[in-house]
Structures are given as structure tokens and as C-alpha cells.
Amino acid sequence: MSGGAADSRSVAEKLFAIADAFVGRESLSLSDIAARARLPLSTAHRLVAEWVAWGGLVRGDDGRYRVGMRLWQLGVRQPTALRLRRIAMPYLEDLLEATGEHVHLAVRDGLGAVYLERLSGPGAVSAISDVGSRLPLHATGVGLVLLAHAPTEVFDEVIAAKPRKYLPNTLVEERELRRRMAEIRSFGISTSVEELTRGAFSIAAAVRDATGEVVAAVSVIAHVERVGEPQFALGVRMAARGISAALGYRPPSD
Amino acid sequence: MSGGAADSRSVAEKLFAIADAFVGRESLSLSDIAARARLPLSTAHRLVAEWVAWGGLVRGDDGRYRVGMRLWQLGVRQPTALRLRRIAMPYLEDLLEATGEHVHLAVRDGLGAVYLERLSGPGAVSAISDVGSRLPLHATGVGLVLLAHAPTEVFDEVIAAKPRKYLPNTLVEERELRRRMAEIRSFGISTSVEELTRGAFSIAAAVRDATGEVVAAVSVIAHVERVGEPQFALGVRMAARGISAALGYRPPSD
DNA sequence: ACTGATTCTTCCACTGGGCGGAAGTGGCGA
DNA sequence: TCGCCACTTCCGCCCAGTGGAAGAATCAGT
Numbered sequence: 001m002s003g004g005a006a007d008s009r010s011v012a013e014k015l016f017a018i019a020d021a022f023v024g025r026e027s028l029s030l031s032d033i034a035a036r037a038r039l040p041l042s043t044a045h046r047l048v049a050e051w052v053a054w055g056g057l058v059r060g061d062d063g064r065y066r067v068g069m070r071l072w073q074l075g076v077r078q079p080t081a082l083r084l085r086r087i088a089m090p091y092l093e094d095l096l097e098a099t100g101e102h103v104h105l106a107v108r109d110g111l112g113a114v115y116l117e118r119l120s121g122p123g124a125v126s127a128i129s130d131v132g133s134r135l136p137l138h139a140t141g142v143g144l145v146l147l148a149h150a151p152t153e154v155f156d157e158v159i160a161a162k163p164r165k166y167l168p169n170t171l172v173e174e175r176e177l178r179r180r181m182a183e184i185r186s187f188g189i190s191t192s193v194e195e196l197t198r199g200a201f202s203i204a205a206a207v208r209d210a211t212g213e214v215v216a217a218v219s220v221i222a223h224v225e226r227v228g229e230p231q232f233a234l235g236v237r238m239a240a241r242g243i244s245a246a247l248g249y250r251p252p253s254d
Numbered sequence: 255m256s257g258g259a260a261d262s263r264s265v266a267e268k269l270f271a272i273a274d275a276f277v278g279r280e281s282l283s284l285s286d287i288a289a290r291a292r293l294p295l296s297t298a299h300r301l302v303a304e305w306v307a308w309g310g311l312v313r314g315d316d317g318r319y320r321v322g323m324r325l326w327q328l329g330v331r332q333p334t335a336l337r338l339r340r341i342a343m344p345y346l347e348d349l350l351e352a353t354g355e356h357v358h359l360a361v362r363d364g365l366g367a368v369y370l371e372r373l374s375g376p377g378a379v380s381a382i383s384d385v386g387s388r389l390p391l392h393a394t395g396v397g398l399v400l401l402a403h404a405p406t407e408v409f410d411e412v413i414a415a416k417p418r419k420y421l422p423n424t425l426v427e428e429r430e431l432r433r434r435m436a437e438i439r440s441f442g443i444s445t446s447v448e449e450l451t452r453g454a455f456s457i458a459a460a461v462r463d464a465t466g467e468v469v470a471a472v473s474v475i476a477h478v479e480r481v482g483e484p485q486f487a488l489g490v491r492m493a494a495r496g497i498s499a500a501l502g503y504r505p506p507s508d
Numbered sequence: 509a510c511t512g513a514t515t516c517t518t519c520c521a522c523t524g525g526g527c528g529g530a531a532g533t534g535g536c537g538a
Numbered sequence: 539t540c541g542c543c544a545c546t547t548c549c550g551c552c553c554a555g556t557g558g559a560a561g562a563a564t565c566a567g568t
Binding site for chain 1: 557
């Protein structure tokens with residue numbers, strides 16, 4: 001029956017590929033899933049049925065599949081996300097009030113910045129990020145901050161992965177990125193203008209926990225005309241300090 | 255090599271069993287996982303490694319495993335949870351302010367009530383429920399409300415599954431439960447005293463969406479001495495109505 | 509109602525990936 | 539140094555998983 005070369009991925013990898021197909025989308029048809037996971041329809045059909053039987057995926061009345069409550073249950077208790085979000089929320093709300101633009105909280109996971117929270121004012125720029133998004137480290141405010149404080153291997157991997165130039169201002173050269181990292185580490189804050197989104201600039205700062213390690217980053221994304229207004233840098237600094245303090249960080253006093 | 259009867263579960267089921275082991279716990283060691291998932295250590299080891307390779311689980315510095323950001327990403331966008339939480343939050347906060355006790359929002363998933371949100375006042379009773387918990391329908395305020403408005407098959411399955419009697423007041427008999435369901439449907443509110451937690455009572459009401467279907471339930475769990483104080487029933491009713499209205503529900507006006 | 513396109517579901521025989529007992533490794537406490 | 543426990547790796551057997559193909563269901567256009 002099977003003519004061509006069999007798919008060398010393990011069952012688990014195929015199941016995960018199906019799960020991955022759902023990251024960032026509401027609902028998918030069987031063929032969508034099969035296409036995204038690069039699986040033959042019959043295989044996708046069978047594996048999706050297994051997810052459904054477990055409750056990780058549910059089939060709607062429209063025949064399309066959605067992420068089910070069981071996966072929600074599993075994810076919602078992710079310790080890092082839970083703790084950081086809970087602690088950071090009041091500071092993020094203050095920051096939103098002070099700026100009226102997009103406010104972000106993100107952590108690094110591998111080579112991506114994962115957005116734990118996004119609060120947005122009414123007239124904020126249209127941005128790609130949302131809660132649960134994963135964006136590249138080199139092209140976002142939070143990403144650059146997280147990268148600047150990550151182990152050097154991470155930087156090497158980012159370079160090795162050939163970072164994509166989204167806009168003319170996106171940094172992709174190793175030298176430029178290195179300089180920028182050093183800058184962020186010494187200033188304690190990062191300002192990017194039109195590096196990922198046209199018409200937007202971003203100010204980001206690092207959040208530290210009780211051990212002094214950088215565990216997250218906060219940022220504001222605002223309309224580029226407002227660049228230079230002092231409340232952004234000030235607000236982001238205060239939010240980052242506040243959250244760090246709430247996490248038990250005590251800055252070296254010497 | 256393999257001597258005894260092989261495990262008849264499919265790879266997928268084994269992977270899911272591992273995932274299930276994490277529901278409601280922060281971190282597990284490999285042997286914990288193997289025990290909970292009823293898998294030989296070597297099998298658990300291999301499958302856990304697959305989860306880790308994908309990013310669904312992460313291994314901490316302590317050697318224990320935790321749910322990773324990838325599973326969080328997947329779950330956090332679960333459409334029902336996302337939408338209901340976002341819309342309901344302000345009403346739940348009002349309800350918390352009015353009562354100062356535990357406030358819950360839950361949906362039915364299969365034979366369980368899954369808690370989408372829990373807000374708690376400072377002196378609230380110690381309760382088992384938390385965000386992401388799954389509790390039996392017959393033994394919780396929200397569960398009874400959800401059961402009362404569920405398809406009859408669900409009720410039959412609950413009965414068939416021999417509901418457990420947690421406390422003397424827990425309803426487990428088919429006749430009693432049926433009567434209670436009818437009561438809830440006609441009064442539009444449910445009051446339970448010490449059915450799951452000693453020293454606590456619960457008042458719950460149904461939330462409907464634009465189609466008129468019951469999609470969730472809100473409840474307050476409070477110290478049993480406060481039973482009868484009017485703000486509980488009133489507050490729960492108002493919250494349920496408010497959320498329903500925000501979801502687009504228009505009560506029949508005749 | 510007929511036709512054809514599209515999407516989903518089921519079937520089945522071949523085969524290599526998964527299986528798990530057993531042996532190996534490493535760390536810790538006595 | 540020894541024993542214990544928790545984890546990791548190994549390896550050969552065998553059946554679960556595979557995916558092409560055929561069948562069923564659904565839908566749109568004429």
C-alpha cells in the first residue's frame with residue numbers, strides 16, 4: 001500500500017505537529033490541520049481523533065476543530081506564566097494608564113519571546129503580538145532585552161538561525177546586534193524604532209527575580225510620532241522596577 | 255525481552271496520560287510521572303523526552319518536570335475560556351467586592367465543571383477549587399447549575415458513573431438529583447450547603463449566551479454562618495444576568 | 509435533479525518504530 | 539566502601555501505526 005518513503009517523524013512528533021497547527025488560530029478544518037502538520041489526510045484524521053478522544057481538541061458543530069478545555073487546563077497552570085502574570089498585572093495596568101498604548105509582558109522560551117500579557121489602550125497601533133504569541137528575539141523590544149540578558153549560546157543560536165529583516169531598521173548583523181545588546185545592558189532600557197512594525201516604536205526593560213536573574217521584560221509599543229515623550233521610558237522603568245521588587249529583587253546598593 | 259502482556263494503549267494515549275499527570279500539579283519527577291501514567295519507567299522516560307523536545311514540558315534545574323510555555327501558548331487561546339473570562343471579569347470583580355468570598359466562573363466539559371476563574375476575598379473559606387480545576391458536576395454549586403441545563407444524556411452518564419458522596423449533604427441519588435435539577439431550573443438559582451466542603455455554602459446561577467443556551471455558571475462560596483445574607487443570592491443573580499447580557503442574551507420579554 | 513468538485517471517513521496489508529525488561533550509570537547517605 | 543535509589547541507555551521482537559486508495563457525504567453550479 002505505502003508506496004513512497006514513510007514519514008520519519010515519530011507518532012509523538014506528528015501529534016505535536018498537529019497541536020502546533022493550532023497555535024494562534026481559533027479553529028481549523030481537517031485539511032487545514034493536515035496541510036499545516038504536513039501529514040496525509042488519513043493520518044491526520046486518525047491522530048486528530050486521538051486528540052479529540054482525550055479532550056485536547058474538540059470538534060465544533062461546524063465540523064472544524066478547536067483547542068479544548070483539557071489543553072486549557074494543562075496550560076493555564078504553567079508556573080512561570082501564572083506567577084509572573086499575577087504579580088505583574090497591577091504594574092502593567094498602571095503603565096497602560098500612564099501611556100494609553102500597548103503594554104507587554106514577555107518571557108524568553110528558546111529562541112522566541114512569548115507574550116504573557118498584553119494590555120491595550122483604545123487608540124493603540126495595530127500590532128502583531130497578542131497573549132500567547134511567540135515572536136523572534138531580535139525584532140521586538142522585549143526580545144532584545146531578553147536576548148541581552150540570555151546566556152551567550154542563545155545569541156549564537158539566534159545568529160546561526162539567520163535572523164530575518166522585517167523592516168529596514170531591523171537589526172540582523174551580528175556586530176550591530178552585539179553593540180545593541182551591550183547598550184541595553186548598560187542603559188538598562190531598550191528603544192527600537194520601526195524594527196518590527198511600521199509606524200511603531202518600542203521601549204522595553206528587564207524584570208529580575210529574587211536571584212537577580214532576568215526572567216521577563218516589559219515594554220510599551222506606541223505610535224512613532226510619540227517617540228521621545230518622557231512618560232514612556234519613565235513608565236517602563238518604573239513598571240520593570242516595581243515588578244522586580246514584587247518578585248523579591250533587591251538591587252545592589254553599592 | 256517483553257515478558258508480560260504489553261500495554262494496550264496507543265502511543266497517543268500514553269502521551270496524554272503523561273500530560274494528564276500534570277493537571278493541577280506544579281512539578282513532577284520522572285518516577286511520579288511514570289506512576290501517575292501507569293507506565294514503565296523506561297517508557298515514561300522516552301515519552302517525556304519527546305514532550306520536552308517539543309517544548310510542552312520542561313526539565314527544571316532540580317531535575318523535575320514542569321509544564322512548558324508551548325503548552326501554555328496552546329491553552330491560553332482556548333476560545334471559550336478566553337472569551338468568557340474576558341467578558342465576565344468585571345462582573346466577577348463586582349461580585350467579589352459585594353461579598354468578599356470566593357467567586358467562581360465555570361463551564362461544563364464532559365462530566366466535569368471546569369473552573370475558568372476564581373477570585374477570592376481575604377478571609378474566604380479554604381476551598382479545593384482553583385483556576386483550571388475540574389470538579390464533579392453533582393457536588394458543586396456551579397456543577398449542579400450546569401448539569402440542570404445540560405442534555406439529558408449528561409445526567410444519565412453522571413448517574414451511571416456512581417456519583418461520590420463527599421459529605422452527608424452531597425446529593426447522589428437519582429431521584430434527589432432530579433428534584434434538585436427541576437428546582438434549579440424553576441428558581442434560576444442554586445443553593446447548596448456543605449455538599450463538597452465542610453463549613454461552606456454555595457450560591458450559583460446560570461449564564462446564557464446570545465442563543466439562549468447555558469454556557470457557564472457563576473457562584474459564590476462562603477462561610478456557612480453567612481447563609482441567608484441577602485447580598486449573596488442577589489449578587490450572584492446580578493452577575494449572571496450581567497454576563498449573559500454582555501454575551502448578547504436577551505431574556506424572553508413575554 | 510444531475511454532475512462534478514471538495515472534503516471527510518474507512519479499509520487493509522506491509523513494515524519499521526515503539527516497546528519494556530534488563531543492565532548500566534551516577535549521586536547520596538551511612 | 540557499600541548499598542540504595544532514581545534515572546538513563548540498550549536491544550531484538552512484534553504489532554501498532556502507516557498512508558494510498560476507494561468509498562461516503564456534502565456542497566455548488568446548471
